[in-house]
Amino acid sequence: xxxxxxxxxxxEKGDATAAGELxxxxxxxxxxxxxxxxxxxxxxxxxxATALVHEAWLKLVGGGREHWxxxxxxxxxxxxxxxxxxxxxxRRRASQRxxxxxxxxxxxxxxxxxxxxxxxxLAVHEALDALASNYPIxxxxxxxxxxxxxxxxxxxxxxxxxxxxVDREWAxxxxxxxxxxxx
Numbered sequence: 001x002x003x004x005x006x007x008x009x010x011x012e013k014g015d016a017t018a019a020g021e022l023x024x025x026x027x028x029x030x031x032x033x034x035x036x037x038x039x040x041x042x043x044x045x046x047x048x049a050t051a052l053v054h055e056a057w058l059k060l061v062g063g064g065r066e067h068w069x070x071x072x073x074x075x076x077x078x079x080x081x082x083x084x085x086x087x088x089x090x091r092r093r094a095s096q097r098x099x100x101x102x103x104x105x106x107x108x109x110x111x112x113x114x115x116x117x118x119x120x121x122l123a124v125h126e127a128l129d130a131l132a133s134n135y136p137i138x139x140x141x142x143x144x145x146x147x148x149x150x151x152x153x154x155x156x157x158x159x160x161x162x163x164x165x166v167d168r169e170w171a172x173x174x175x176x177x178x179x180x181x182x183x
Contacts, residue, residue: 002070002071003025004022004025004026004071004074005070005071007021007022007025008022008068008070008071008074011061011068012067012068019061022061023057026074026075026078027053029075030053030056030057030078031049031050031053032149033075033078033079033082033148033149033150034049034050034052034053034056034082034148034149035049035149036148036149036150038052052082052085052086055081055085056078056081056082056085059081059084059085060074060077060078060081072157072158072159072160073158075144075148075150075154075158076140076143076144076158076159078148079143079144079147079148079150079158080143080147082147082148083125083143083147083148086121086147087121087122087125090121090122090125091122123181124142124146124177124181127177127180127181128142128143128177130180131173131176131177131180135169135172135173135176137159137161137169138169138170138172138173138176139173140159141155141159141166141169141170141173142170142173142174142177144158144159145170152166152167152170155170
């Protein structure tokens with residue numbers, strides 16, 4: 001049992017100090033996943049990788065009803081939290097324009113700009129729901145790869161399957177989503 005898994009178990013049992021001990025162990029990995037995902041978002045995106053990690057962390061440990069079987073399960077939950085945050089952000093951008101067309105000025109020079117348009121993120125999200133109803137494993141792979149930027153080996157570890165299985169599910173899911181979005 002890894003240190004992360006032990007701490008996750010303590011968090012689940014209500015140990016208030018465990019979350020504080022857990023964050024330094026997982027922060028750099030969460031930050032790396034968030035930064036990778038943010039590179040794929042649309043230019044002008046106001047959410048930064050650090051903010052994405054912090055929001056995901058609050059969703060993960062703030063509710064008090066956490067249950068993670070292991071480290072991989074925790075990172076799967078983190079990928080889902082990041083996906084939901086990015087979807088919410090994309091919906092807000094799509095529903096209203098902010099600033100009357102004025103340029104957005106970033107307060108942090110180290111912010112990471114994003115490249116995928118809001119419409120694409122929303123289209124993938126909507127198609128992902130349909131994919132999940134028929135092919136749940138493929139949908140989990142998409143969440144971890146597309147929304148959290150996890151590598152094939154990282155996804156394989158989180159799902160406890162072979163990397164070749166993840167590769168096959170990823171290829172299938174991309175083709176399925178492309179067809180669903182184009183239709």
